[in-house]
Each structure stands twice: as structure tokens, then as C-alpha cells.
Amino acid sequence: MNKLDNTYLWKKLGSKFGADVSRLADDYDLLTVNVHIDTIHAVLTFLKHDTELQFIHLTDITAVHYPLQEKAFEIVYHVHSLIHNIRIRVKVQIDGIHPEIPTATTIWKGANWMERETYDFYGIQFLGHPDLRRILNVDDMEVFPMRKEYPLEDPNRVDKKDLYFGR
Incomplete structure (x- = not known):
């Protein structure tokens, strides 16, 4: 194999993990997969x-809050193989009542501050x-300020009244 591409990467993940991994998208040449927690x-x-894949660089860990869904949080990992110049986005859905997930600091030491930031803003x-x-x-x-649990604006603000805008 000369060049690692998304098709080969998906086949390798699918054969190794089966139904625990599902393919979500391949937009902008970035494979996105959903993984069971x-x-x-x-x-x-x-x-x-994996000696063939070598995704040695963890680019980012973040989260997204979907308060109306059953699994209210989605943890997103961006990982890069510098050897093959290919990236993958890995997503995991977790519940919103007690949002918890295993740490990635045992895999990448750089995950330490990324996980602390995600905890700080989302409470994961x-x-x-x-x-x-x-x-x-x-x-x-x-x-946790990035959770969508709070109103965007103060309903008591007077400078947002329609009468000030001729409506």
C-alpha cells in the first residue's frame, strides 16, 4: 500500500471493532467515525x-452539548497521522446526567490540558x-459555561426593546 486513505482506514477500523464503530462522514477528506463509549x-x-496507521498526534479534544437529546454530550477527538498526513475525527456520545468517559492521558500525555479544558467548560x-x-x-x-442550559440574554434588559428600534 502506497498511501493511507480514508477507505482503507475505515475498513481497518471496521474489521477490528465491528459494530462498535460506525462511519458518520467523509467530508473535506476527514473521516469521521462514531465509537461506542x-x-x-x-x-x-x-x-x-498500530504500526501501519501511526496516529501519534492528538490535535484536539472537545465536546458539544445537545441538551434535547438522550445522550446530551458528544466528546470529539481529532487525531493526526504525521507519517501518512491523514486525520480522523472520533466522536463518542455520553449521557447528560453523569457525563464521564475514560481519560486519554494514558495514551497521549498531551491530552491532560485538553481534558482539563473540556471539564472546565462542559463538566465532563x-x-x-x-x-x-x-x-x-x-x-x-x-x-460550566459552554453548556446550553442558560438563556443567551438577560430577559430584563431594556436596551433590546422594540420601541428603541422603531418597531
Whole structure:
């Protein structure tokens, strides 16, 4: 095989993990897969340590909050194979009542601050993280600002009234 592409990568993941991995998209030459939470650690470990794939660079970990869905949070990993110059996006859905997922710091040391940031803004608990505490917000903050649980504007604001805009 000369060049690693998304088709080959998907076949390799599908044959290794079966129904625990599903293909979501291939937009902009970026393969996006959905992984069951029970196999996320195994999939990420496989991507990094497989001698053929070599996804050694964790670019980002973030989350998305969908408050109206049953599984309210989606954790998103962006991983890059510098050897083959190919990227993959790995998504995992978790419930919103007790959002927790295994840490990726045992795979990539650089996941430490990315997971702390995701915890700080979304309240996702990364199980096994060596130092999970706030990194950007104040320590005594009791809310997670990126959750879509709060109104976008103060309903008591007077400068947004229609009469000020001729309506």
C-alpha cells in the first residue's frame, strides 16, 4: 500500500471493532467515525499504536452539548497521522446526567490540558485523569459555561426593546 486513505482506514477500523464503530462522514477528506463509549479507549490506543496507521498526534479534544437529546454530550477527538498526513475525527456520545468517559492521558500525555479544558467548560468527568481541575475559569465557579442550559440574554434588559428600534 502506497498511501493511507480514508477507505482503507475505515475498513481497518471496521474489521477490528465491528459494530462498535460506525462511519458518520467523509467530508473535506476527514473521516469521521462514531465509537461506542465502552470501546473508545481501545480505538484510540489502536489508532496510536498500530504500526501501519501511526496516529501519534492528538490535535484536539472537545465536546458539544445537545441538551434535547438522550445522550446530551458528544466528546470529539481529532487525531493526526504525521507519517501518512491523514486525520480522523472520533466522536463518542455520553449521557447528560453523569457525563464521564475514560481519560486519554494514558495514551497521549498531551491530552491532560485538553481534558482539563473540556471539564472546565462542559463538566465532563475524565475517569483516571491525574489532575482534573479547572484550568481557565476561577476555581470556585459552580457552573460550566459552554453548556446550553442558560438563556443567551438577560430577559430584563431594556436596551433590546422594540420601541428603541422603531418597531
